[in-house]
Amino acid sequence: MFRVLEVIVASATLILLLSHWIFSFNVSIDLIALVSAFLYVFLGMRYLKEDRVIRGTIILVVSSMMAFIFIESFIPIT
Incomplete structure (x- = not known):
């Protein structure tokens, strides 16, 4: 299921x-950041399922940074 998504x-x-x-x-660059964040979430989940913990964790951290870029475009935090 995750592979299809x-x-x-x-x-x-x-x-x-x-x-x-x-x-x-x-x-919009914000839309590209949101879709890329979703892509990185799915990649990170796949790596974690394959017991590649370090690579999966790094990819999930990158996806959270991309999601932060998207959220900050609506609500300026910094």
Whole structure:
């Protein structure tokens, strides 16, 4: 189940990044950060299920930083 969601979110992230960089559509960086955070959450969960604890923990910390960027765009904390 997580693998299917991971592929869907990875595809959405790739489409958003390509549309922003190559086709110059006005895609919000905050939206890209949110979708990338979801992708990193699924990657971190997969690594933790495969007993790669250090790599999974690092990826989950990176995803929490990306989610912080998204939340800070709505509620300025710093």
